[in-house]
Amino acid sequence: MTVPAPAADQVSRRYATLTFVRGALAALMVALAVGLLSALYSVPALGESMRKLGIQFTALRPLHTIFASAWIFLGGMAVVHRFLQEEGGPLKPGERLRLRGQVLLWAFAGLGILITLPLGITSGREYMGHHPLLSIPIFAGWLLFCWNYFGIAGRGFWQRPVYVMMWAVGSLFFVYTFTEQHAYLLPGVFGDPVVDRQIQWKACGTLVGSFNLFVYGTAIFLGEKITGDKSYGQSRTAWALLGIGLLNSFTNYTHHTYHLPQSHLVKWIGFCVSMTELLILLKVVGELSALVRAESEGGRTETAAGRCVTRILLGSAKWWTAAMLVSSILISVPPLNALVHGTYVVTGHAMGTTIGIDTMILLAAMSWLLRERPSTEVGVRKPVDCKQICRTAIGLNIAAGALAFWLHFAGLVDGVTRYLHPVGAGQAFAYRPAWLQASIGPVFAICGLALFGFFVMLLRRWVPVAFAPFDPEMLGEPVSGWPLEQSPEEREDPSGIPAC
Amino acid sequence: MRPGHRKLLLGFLAACFFGQTALVYSDPTPTTPLSEEALGGARTWHANNCQSCHQIYGFGGFLGPDLTNVAARYPGTALDGWLTHVLAGTGQMPHFALDEGERAGLAAFLREVDTTGIGQARVGPGDSGGFAAGELPWWEYE
Numbered sequence: 001m002t003v004p005a006p007a008a009d010q011v012s013r014r015y016a017t018l019t020f021v022r023g024a025l026a027a028l029m030v031a032l033a034v035g036l037l038s039a040l041y042s043v044p045a046l047g048e049s050m051r052k053l054g055i056q057f058t059a060l061r062p063l064h065t066i067f068a069s070a071w072i073f074l075g076g077m078a079v080v081h082r083f084l085q086e087e088g089g090p091l092k093p094g095e096r097l098r099l100r101g102q103v104l105l106w107a108f109a110g111l112g113i114l115i116t117l118p119l120g121i122t123s124g125r126e127y128m129g130h131h132p133l134l135s136i137p138i139f140a141g142w143l144l145f146c147w148n149y150f151g152i153a154g155r156g157f158w159q160r161p162v163y164v165m166m167w168a169v170g171s172l173f174f175v176y177t178f179t180e181q182h183a184y185l186l187p188g189v190f191g192d193p194v195v196d197r198q199i200q201w202k203a204c205g206t207l208v209g210s211f212n213l214f215v216y217g218t219a220i221f222l223g224e225k226i227t228g229d230k231s232y233g234q235s236r237t238a239w240a241l242l243g244i245g246l247l248n249s250f251t252n253y254t255h256h257t258y259h260l261p262q263s264h265l266v267k268w269i270g271f272c273v274s275m276t277e278l279l280i281l282l283k284v285v286g287e288l289s290a291l292v293r294a295e296s297e298g299g300r301t302e303t304a305a306g307r308c309v310t311r312i313l314l315g316s317a318k319w320w321t322a323a324m325l326v327s328s329i330l331i332s333v334p335p336l337n338a339l340v341h342g343t344y345v346v347t348g349h350a351m352g353t354t355i356g357i358d359t360m361i362l363l364a365a366m367s368w369l370l371r372e373r374p375s376t377e378v379g380v381r382k383p384v385d386c387k388q389i390c391r392t393a394i395g396l397n398i399a400a401g402a403l404a405f406w407l408h409f410a411g412l413v414d415g416v417t418r419y420l421h422p423v424g425a426g427q428a429f430a431y432r433p434a435w436l437q438a439s440i441g442p443v444f445a446i447c448g449l450a451l452f453g454f455f456v457m458l459l460r461r462w463v464p465v466a467f468a469p470f471d472p473e474m475l476g477e478p479v480s481g482w483p484l485e486q487s488p489e490e491r492e493d494p495s496g497i498p499a500c
Numbered sequence: 501m502r503p504g505h506r507k508l509l510l511g512f513l514a515a516c517f518f519g520q521t522a523l524v525y526s527d528p529t530p531t532t533p534l535s536e537e538a539l540g541g542a543r544t545w546h547a548n549n550c551q552s553c554h555q556i557y558g559f560g561g562f563l564g565p566d567l568t569n570v571a572a573r574y575p576g577t578a579l580d581g582w583l584t585h586v587l588a589g590t591g592q593m594p595h596f597a598l599d600e601g602e603r604a605g606l607a608a609f610l611r612e613v614d615t616t617g618i619g620q621a622r623v624g625p626g627d628s629g630g631f632a633a634g635e636l637p638w639w640e641y642e
Contacts, residue, residue: 044592047592059549122549195527197559247516261531342562
């Protein structure tokens with residue numbers, strides 16, 4: 001299969017997509033590294049050793065949450081730029097300038113956060129743990145992105161597929177929620193702990209909603225590209241997902257605030273809406289993975305084989321969505337919420353949705369985007385999809401599943417024992433059974449280590465492809481799952497999936 | 501879906517968003533602003549990123565316990581003593597070199613947070629249908 005010679009104006013747009021792929025993978029690597037250290041911190045002996053080395057959990061946690069969010073936003077943005085590659089036409093000088101500005105501002109902010117947080121310079125807030133001054137380049141970069149995106153997607157906006165709308169709303173939502181996240185800078189908000197938390201929870205919920213819209217849009221765009229079926233982006237199911245997803249993004253955070261002094265009306269609305277989103281998402285992901293599977297089974301062998309990892313990752317997101325539906329019910333139904341809120345169930349739910357749904361969909365997108373890189377750029381035909389990578393994707397799911405299960409299990413045991421043996425506030429887990437106290441940290445660390453290992457195995461293959469120098473000529477065959485040196489037996493493999 | 505329907509959907513969602521935002525910002529629940537000393541304590545809380553490990557109203561990390569109502573357990577000056585003890589570093593809690601003023605501010609902050617409500621909806625045995633008074637889930641919490 002060959003790629004047609006590029007139009008000159010396509011080169012810059014293609015480079016923009018690649019830049020965001022690289023940025024997303026870099027953010028993922030940082031999130032993984034500090035995430036692993038955070039997991040190891042939960043083992044008391046290791047935590048103490050790390051403290052002696054000057055590695056503080058107070059720096060690791062915000063670094064992990066910030067760069068995990070960055071991975072999701074940048075991954076989604078890479079897909080958005082892939083869409084702009086087709087729709088944008090020639091890159092205008094102003095657009096190019098804004099794009100460069102956005103990348104430079106975000107690179108500055110990313111480096112700034114990496115340097116300042118370990119030095120103890122922090123806002124002390126959830127998700128926005130960096131110093132508020134570093135929010136300025138992030139916000140300015142986002143506005144530049146919105147300018148470019150709406151300049152292209154705005155044309156014929158109401159006729160466009162649903163993912164264009166999802167990205168548009170997600171972008172505007174980010175502008176709003178990012179501003180709201182900084183409401184604490186107002187003395188009236190900071191000086192009232194209840195109001196501060198009401199607003200902070202609301203803003204965090206909307207932030208998650210914003211990046212969910214980027215991920216949902218990515219899933220639908222990817223499904224459309226892989227299957228070639230453009231009707232899905234216009235379907236009622238897809239638009240229902242947008243409607244329910246959006247409604248959820250500004251209400252379902254309330255399952256974290258049932259016990260916060262605030263209007264019960266806010267809580268009731270949140271509870272009623274929160275049950276709906278995952279059901280519709282489950283339907284969408286299920287339909288998309290069925291479409292991709294059907295296309296692969298009946299399609300061309302090489303194409304189908306090359307999408308092995310994309311299929312696995314997209315398909316696994318369906319099962320994760322089903323699992324997280326159960327977890328969401330645990331957190332959202334008030335009597336159950338009273339039992340488990342404030343335990344590791346919340347962490348398990350957050351990690352399950354972030355890794356199982358968002359990351360699996362984005363990794364599927366990364367595999368698809370990397371496969372488009374011409375082999376002439378990469379130097380040799382390096383496999384992006386192959387048997388080993390497919391096995392790694394399965395291992396990744398198992399490790400993430402073990403981590404999420406353990407956190408839910410430990411949280412549930414904590415919740416039940418807390419119910420049976422209430423203790424005074426501030427008493428550190430006196431209700432927790434001894435066996436759980438002894439095992440919670442080590443098991444968490446082992447699961448985290450396994451997950452990290454599988455991520456490394458995957459990224460070891462993908463990072464060299466992503467970071468190979470860019471070739472503006474854009475000639476040659478795309479990187480496929482087929483390595484250059486391949487035995488005839490491997491080529492004739494009946495599964496159609498190449499070995500690495 | 502037709503463009504007209506799409507506009508209606510987006511319009512409806514925008515109205516829901518602004519309605520919900522208005523509900524949160526006009527919440528009639530009475531709250532108490534922090535005193536000057538407690539405000540200093542809130543700054544200390546954030547500057548040291550206490551939220552990484554501890555929660556206030558369930559907001560924060562889970563490495564340490566929720567501290568919303570810790571002041572109720574250590575009334576009066578007992579809280580200052582407890583803070584001095586834990587801030588020196590104990591178990592998984594690292595050492596924090598806070599001066600006396602910062603420690604007093606933190607104590608004031610935790611005392612005033614304690615007066616705002618119950619941080620964790622703990623369901624426990626009690627005399628109110630199996631629930632401890634003041635620890636009911638929100639739909640029964642009055």
